[in-house]
Amino acid sequence: MATISVYLKAGRLSLLLFPLYSDSLFAIAFVQTISYGSGIMKYSLTFLVLFLLQNVYSANSQSYIGVNYGDQALNIPQPGDIVNLLKTTTIAKVRLLGSSDESTKATIKAFANTNIGLVIGLDNSEIRWAATGPDAASQWVNSNVMPYYPASKIIIVTVGNEVLTSAGDEDAISSILPAMKNIQNALNTASLGEKIKVTTVHSMDLLTEFSPPSSGAFNDSFGDTMKALLQFQSEHGSPFMINASPFYAYKRDPKPETLAFCLFQSNSGQVDLRNNIEYMNMFDVQVDAVRSALNAMGYKNMEIVVAQTGWPYQNGPNEVGPSLDNAKAYVGNLINHLRSNLGTPLMPGKNVDTYIYELYDEDLKLGPKSEQSFGLFGADGSPHYDTGLFKSSQNSMTPTSPASPKPAPASTGTPPPKLGGIWCVPRPAGVSDAQLEENIKLGCSKGIDCSPIQQGGACFEPNNIESHATYVMNLYYQSNGRNPWSCDFSHTATLTTINPSYNGCNYPSG
8 A cells, every 4th residue: 555645626536547656557546635734635545456557658758758959069969969869868859949050950850760759949030030921931841841750750840939028029029929820821731730839938937926826827018919829829739838947936035945845855835825735846836827827818728838947057156056966856856756647736647748958068158157057968978967867767866955055165276267258150061152241241231340341451351251251240249239149140150169369350259
């Protein structure tokens, strides 16, 4: 006899069949709810019969566990090496971050015949273009989907990331739904509209409240846009994708009890006084807040997918929370939580598809050290910490108590060498002179000082298109907030830590 606690309404008797501890061991249990203490509702499962069911559940993958893959890094493995690494894990889905460039297409192709589900998408810089009409959307689908599907198992196309909470980007906000509709119509034309879902990815900042979860509600300032998006997604059966961020919730409230709550570790819990449900971790709080917000809008059956969640394993000066132990605890305990099949209090027994952030570190990302340190694996395929994701190791080994939330100590010795800077340059291959010429025209038309590349200027020599384009593209990037989308130029640019300055020609850097 064994007992496990989850949540349900009092007085209900049920018969359940669910997996236990291994991928083929199942239990039948009678369920009788009880009420105790402050009125918090739980139920006990008493196992009556154990038996084996073969071929019901694959021991080699879990369909609800995915991973994000971004390539803002200097040392990224080849696509084939990435696929070979994932084949040794239980990861069943991959969300490809970034723009629709040739590198991304090569990665999509590498996943052919692996049965690993792929989430691909348009980045924020492509939304306005896709919204211009059916020709643009058809061009995108014909370039990024048709050459690879169905050998590469594309399951979702995301149109933008956290667009509704992009401060001041009204053009992207107004373009998001037309772009989604155009992509959907292009997929319909290709007879893929029922096979590949079209959606977008949201930030938790889209909610005005998420604690307690029952109070979850979307920001009224996006009311009409939100209603139209949800109506479109409901009509086409596409999921609501959210970036859940217990790490950032802890950063806002860096107390030991908050850390334990965020890491799925022993804690006193939080009771939602509106329904007397007790929560034992922040992940469930955030997911159920989204569930409540969708329910309030009338979309009780819309699927929720966690597009991104993770914990950094390295910290910079004065950062609290990132550490190897904490990353291991969060990711390992999250995976165990998903494998338990308990679901969340508002969605009991339902596995929420969850994409862990991320496969490799992205050392070209701007911001504190933690932003570059979410990777599960090193470039050589070795894990930064054990989470039980390898097929040969199903159970993760995680700390049972939270690591102390201490800031990084002040250095008393020689400071570590600093990254010299980040520059925006043309991609090393596949960019024509005509494209570089267009980049020069674009940059110089936006008010940046192009006199250094004019005859007699410090950067005129060598007098060639690539050299001049490099100077203009970098100056444009540095002058426009050093945002990743400012170093895009229709996918002909990339970031580098190698200073392109030479002789008297100085390339500014952040």
